[in-house]
Amino acid sequence: RAESLAALTTLAAGVAHEINNPLGSISIRIQLLEKIMRADRPDKTAMTMHLDVVKEEIERLKQIVVDFLFAVRPMDIRLMSENPGPIIEEIAELILPEAERSGIDVQLSIAKDLPRVLLDKRHIKQALLNLIQNAMAAMADGGTLTIKAENVSDEIRISIADTGTGIPEGLLTKIFEPYFTTKKSGTGLGLTITFKIIKEHSGDISLESKEGSGSIFTIHLPVPQQEKKSLPQWQDSAAIAGSQAEA
Numbered sequence: 001r002a003e004s005l006a007a008l009t010t011l012a013a014g015v016a017h018e019i020n021n022p023l024g025s026i027s028i029r030i031q032l033l034e035k036i037m038r039a040d041r042p043d044k045t046a047m048t049m050h051l052d053v054v055k056e057e058i059e060r061l062k063q064i065v066v067d068f069l070f071a072v073r074p075m076d077i078r079l080m081s082e083n084p085g086p087i088i089e090e091i092a093e094l095i096l097p098e099a100e101r102s103g104i105d106v107q108l109s110i111a112k113d114l115p116r117v118l119l120d121k122r123h124i125k126q127a128l129l130n131l132i133q134n135a136m137a138a139m140a141d142g143g144t145l146t147i148k149a150e151n152v153s154d155e156i157r158i159s160i161a162d163t164g165t166g167i168p169e170g171l172l173t174k175i176f177e178p179y180f181t182t183k184k185s186g187t188g189l190g191l192t193i194t195f196k197i198i199k200e201h202s203g204d205i206s207l208e209s210k211e212g213s214g215s216i217f218t219i220h221l222p223v224p225q226q227e228k229k230s231l232p233q234w235q236d237s238a239a240i241a242g243s244q245a246e247a
């Protein structure tokens with residue numbers, strides 16, 4: 001409770017801050033419009049230009065509100081036992097056309113026989129999509145997007161690797177903060193939401209990045225005990241029987 005209240009306060013402070021810029025800009029444009037309208041022959045081209053900016057800023061305000069509502073809404077997570085493979089494939093297919101247009105080569109490597117994990121398909125897709133969109137945005141001049149899924153001991157690791165700009169070391173701790181963005185029209189909420197989704201799955205996100213050569217974001221999802229691959233009972237006893245025979 002305390003944690004979510006603190007998160008909400010951070011978000012609310014972020015919204016207040018985010019709203020200030022567009023509001024200031026709208027207010028200035030309206031003053032300029034009033035000035036033009038007082039002239040004998042109002043300059044219609046200039047008026048259109050100011051109005052366009054006002055419209056743009058209103059769109060931005062709308063987006064801020066939509067994103068805020070999404071971020072504070074309690075997540076309706078419904079965990080089901082699923083094979084993550086097909087879900088990842090589906091997302092990879094979804095982004096393929098855009099990747100092709102941007103000169104990005106997509107490499108998909110999904111281990112066969114991945115164990116089932118508890119997940120909410122819709123939310124995991126959103127998380128993957130957020131990471132992939134960031135990866136593609138980091139490769140404005142093309143590159144390689146590698147999506148990998150493997151089972152390592154008691155977790156599934158899904159990694160999204162890009163050969164893009166990378167993240168400066170000083171920003172590594174900032175990028176998950178709400179509203180942190182380096183993009184002209186970014187919301188800075190993608191990673192915040194992604195992190196929240198993965199935490200709701202009792203998972204984690206790790207990150208490796210090198211400025212100038214790219215980044216790897218890895219989602220770690222726990223494999224439920226009963227899904228762990230253990231030797232079938234008869235194999236264990238066969239091995240014991242064998243060793244006894246040798247002795």
Ligand SMILES: Nc1ncnc2c1ncn2[C@@H]1O[C@H](COP(=O)(O)OP(=O)(O)O)[C@@H](O)[C@H]1O
Pocket residue numbers: 130134135136138162164165166167175176180181182183185186187188189190191192215
């Ligand atoms: N794969 C990546 N490569 C380089 N920078 C990244 C990558 N993913 C995230 N970032 C940085 O983290 C910031 C925050 O990302 P995010 O929360 O998704 O918001 P947004 O995409 O709206 O900027 C981005 O603006 C960018 O600076």
Ligand SMILES: [Mg+2]
Pocket residue numbers: 130133134189190191
């Ligand atoms: Mg993003």
